[in-house]
Amino acid sequence: MHYCPRAGCHQWYHEDCLFKLKWYQMKEDVTFFENLWQFAFDETKIDAIVREVAALPRETSKYSSGFDGMPSAVLSFARQPIVKGGNYRMGNMGAVLRARHILHQALRRGIAPPDGAVEYILYTGPAPARARASDAESDTESDTVRVYGEEEGDECIVVGEKEGGRAESGSTHGDPVGAREKRVSGARFEHIRYGTVWLAYTCPECKNPI
Secondary structure, three states, X not given: OEEEOOOOOOEEXXXXXXXXXXXXXXEOOOHHHHHHHOOOOOHHHOHHHHHHXXXXXXOOOOOOOHHHHOOHHXXXXXXXXXXXXXXXXXXXXXXXXXXXXXXXXXXXXXXXXXXXXXXXXXXXXXXXXXXXXXXXXXXXXXXXXXXXXXXOOOOEEEEEEOOOOOOOOOOOOOOOEOOOOEOOOOOOOOOEEEOOEEEEEEOOOOOOEO
């Protein structure tokens, strides 16, 4: 399944349905898609991640090094589509959204990436326990799961709702930095090669690559 994290969307779509109904784009240069993916998120929907990143240590001087100063792993995750299921199981939402927020803060607001940014994206340990949300919470940011084109004249239909309540975060007592635990959302997505071109699926709502 592929996810659109943009404001007004926040939907999961089945890959087979998107392909069958031709909701995809093809380009010879994959960086066309990467440039659109890397800043695609809705800051109002990732409160836990915003708090986590704000609590991490970093240089206080204004960041001005552009893409060249960003860790390659941060760029790699930010430039992936958000997926889950199949070979990706729990998917990569948590890691991708964290990377995109860090990149957004640095390049658009001049806020230096946190120390140990890569470890923060891949592990739960570096964030202070009082600010750290569970991986499950940030990996189920969407309110609904929608499948495009399965019935009702190829209209989007809601097939599942996000369960209510918030996942528990780590303890607020004791060691402020929890044990290093690999996030379930650290799966790396391989871009889709279709013959001689690259393929990216398109959100039926906003018409942007997802």
